[in-house]
Amino acid sequence: MRILLIGAGGVGSAFTAIAARRTFFEAILVADHLLERAEKAAAIDSRFSAVAVDASSAEAVTALCREHAVTHVLNAVDPRFVMPIFDGAYAAGADYLDMAMSLSRPHPDSPYELPGVKLGDDQFARAEEWSAAGRLALVGIGVEPGLSDVFARYAADHLFSTIDELGVRDGSNLVVSGPAGPTFAPTFSIWTTIEECLNPPVVWEDGRWHTTEPFSEPEVFDFPEGIGPVECVNVEHEEVLLMPRWLGCRRATFKYGLGSEFIDVLKTLHKLGLDRAETVRVGEVEVSPRDVVAACLPDPATLGDRMSGKTCAGVWVTGTGTDGAPRSTYLYHVVDNDWSMAEYGHQCVVWQTAVNPVIALELLANGTWSGSGVLGPEAFDAVPFLDLLTAYGSPWGVMEVPR
Template sequence: MNKVLVIGAGGVGSVVIHKMAQLADIFGEVTLASRRKFKCDEIAAEVKKRIGVEIKTAEVDADNSEATAALIRETGATLVVNVALPYQDLTIMDACLATGTHYLDTANYEPRDEAKFEYHWQWAYQQRFEEAGLMALLGSGFDPGVTNVFTAHAKKHLLDRIDTLDILDCNGGDHGQHFATNFNPEINIREVTAEVRHWENGDWVTTPAMSNKQAYDFPVVGERNMYQMYHEELESLSKHLPEIKRARFWMTFGDAYIKHLEVLQNVGMTRIDPVMYEGKEIIPLQFLKAVLPNPGDLGKTTKGKTCIGNIMTGEKDGEEKTVYVYNICDHEECFAEVGSQAVSYTTGVPAMIGAALMLTGKWSGKGVFNMEQMDPDPFMDMLNKHGLPWQVAELDKPLDF
């Protein structure tokens, strides 16, 4: 029987556990661990109520590699699914190496003291995982994750060559709050306020955060303003598909979100360096996280849909072709199924699928891998079967911006 350890009891962790429980024949014995065990117990109770499957729970400090390794040994897990904070990726990878355990995550490592997320820290583990005969699968969420697989699918089935790639992430949902983030506020705001980079003609082009805005008419959702950002899948895709001449990432934000974020930046609340307050050091962004709505609670009020996908222009049979591979996900349907809104759902489901493919041997290897390095077909098939069906549209022309 397979034994799996899931670390992280936020909104994504809850989705992962619910979806694993739906495939108990693959996942066998699952343990959910977090710094706060009571959160794990709450999720386990909800899974028992909804699906009737028992989930084990544990407490762990994922910043402590030795403690994490001890828990891996205690559970007998052969796979660790990391849906904790990206600051903890390396300590969990160290614990996997120490215990001979395969590894999967949904977001790449970034240091706590700098809003800089890059793969080179995790790619540096390649030799150690390879020599240990272990597999580490990086970025098995939606973006990164599904967007990487959409690219691999297009290269395998739709285009002979990909010249340009634009990843468009649209959340058309409304949670009814004045200002809230749909996943961990600290990670979200660090990401949004970071300097923008995109890949063009073999090099990175840098622009100020939120400086490039475009309107796009998304399928089902309608027209939304989207802003160019940097996202980690651009780094791995430009490495593994060097034919791509330009790769960009876009995310939609409403005017109210932008207004609140600008004010918070202007008054220093998005700072990640410590400041003194009443004789103690605090980090403003972490304090802001404490007073903002909990993303895990937004599912109860969020209505609307997400639309996330890739627009890719290249060549097929000697002619230029532009394809759009995308998914539409409904917030209310997600909440009805697993008690979470669509942003958590679209990350948690791909994490479950990546783990299932590793456990069944459909995806295997020795070393550190990004999603686009794997055969896209079994992953795309499972997306259709487990709540994230995808569509392909051929567009009349490339994007005109």
């Protein structure tokens, strides 16, 4: 297996740190628009090398694949670049993995009732081509989407006979401290967070997808391992588009434990138009307000030493258990920032995202997982994935949730 990793930001760098301890691959080429950043991430192991790439160019991705005999492309840049990387990998005959799917576009008339172009639609539209070519695009294989979808598959196979709701719930008690105490600093890409939180949230219900106003259906979820209760709201996320394609459920949701301060920041950015990805004219230059917001905040990958607390990803499943009784269960994965920093030198949010594509690539390399077409993580057997996650030193958990 010869891997092309595109993106040496927070998640990409954590990926190289985790992969460097494994033996399943022959080579990893790290590509970034900043060669220096790629070189830094690649310096970890002799099987890694670095190169500069323009991720917006499918041709550039294809050329890199061919030049380096790449078998698998892992996309670790923000979701603006999904389609050129996806297309570039296909043209080169490589398999493809990503951690976020092609972007949505709101419904022109009823954005808060009906979906327009949905997350991943542009990729699923190409599924037959990938199938016919015998190539695999494994989409959404980070932590959320990714591990959350694996949990859903596990619950469907082993814990439940019928499922009412697959409800992804993400929360943390992370605090970032500055010189003067706790400070505001997002622990994940603000570009992506704005994209997913301000788009109309999508919900699967009774056989169809619909959308709502942003931040809808607030709910306090009590997270495990000391994190405790966090206010969660509906957010547009890939799992809602992936899970119902392979798993039977009446309802599928994604709720993000943003907390009231972050929700307020996002609402204010939207009110001022500072969430816009399109450029505005400022004096002599054209610039995207969202890029300016990102440039004003610290790079989340650099915050590990100033962070404390734990982050939790998981899926809350309700329905009928295999014993025929009503069941309400949360399958989850918690990472403590102190542990990920001590063990890997990467903060917990990016570490928790990056470990999953390493595991998936290992399962593909040893033939445990195989397939072709455009597939989500729930299309594969969950057990070997979860076993390997535990073997990587980061076990998962199950708890019953009072309803």
